[in-house]
Amino acid sequence: MHITADSNVLLRVLVADDARQSRLALQAMEAATTIAVSLQSLCELTWVLDRRYEISRADIAATIRQLLDTRGVIVNRPAVAAGLAMLEAGGDFADGIIAYDGQWLGAESFVSFDRKAVRLLGRQGILARLLK
Numbered sequence: 421m422h423i424t425a426d427s428n429v430l431l432r433v434l435v436a437d438d439a440r441q442s443r444l445a446l447q448a449m450e451a452a453t454t455i456a457v458s459l460q461s462l463c464e465l466t467w468v469l470d471r472r473y474e475i476s477r478a479d480i481a482a483t484i485r486q487l488l489d490t491r492g493v494i495v496n497r498p499a500v501a502a503g504l505a506m507l508e509a510g511g512d513f514a515d516g517i518i519a520y521d522g523q524w525l526g527a528e529s530f531v532s533f534d535r536k537a538v539r540l541l542g543r544q545g546i547l548a549r550l551l552k
Contacts, residue, residue: 422454427464430457434465434483435473449490457487457495459517462503466513477507484513499524511540519546 425448432438432445449455462484469475469483481504487493488500499520506516515537519530529547532538541548 421452422456423448423452424456424458425449425461427461427468430461430465430487431468434469453492455490455493457493459496459499459503459521462495462500463514463517466503466507477510480513481507505544506537506540509540509543511537515541519548 425445428441429445429448432441433449436442466480466484469480470477475483484500484504488495488497499517502520503513503516506519507513515532515534519537519541522530523546529549530538530541531549531551533551535550538548538550
């Protein structure tokens with residue numbers, strides 16, 4: 421069976437805060453031969469782990485890496501690497517994904533009102549411009 425795991429399924433497996441849903445989520449993932457994890461699901465998962473569960477960026481990055489090493493998981497690995505680079509630099513995982521996708525789509529630079537994102541992307545050698 422090939423499945424796409426929604427962020428709430430991934431969350432139930434990781435935090436096990438609802439016994440019934442956690443069991444069902446784990447069963448679905450264990451039964452699957454392929455587990456597609458979208459970038460959107462990872463962005464949502466990262467946001468919830470950070471904001472609701474107050475998990476450290478280092479632990480969130482380790483969790484994502486562990487998920488990538490899970491049997492059958494398929495994901496856009498270069499995009500996830502870009503998200504992890506931003507997360508580990510102190511920024512938002514989603515900003516790394518957005519910048520990566522923009523480059524992949526042919527954009528020359530990332531533009532934002534987010535000073536921190538622009539600064540962190542610039543440090544990574546990505547052309548980024550603050551709109552002001």
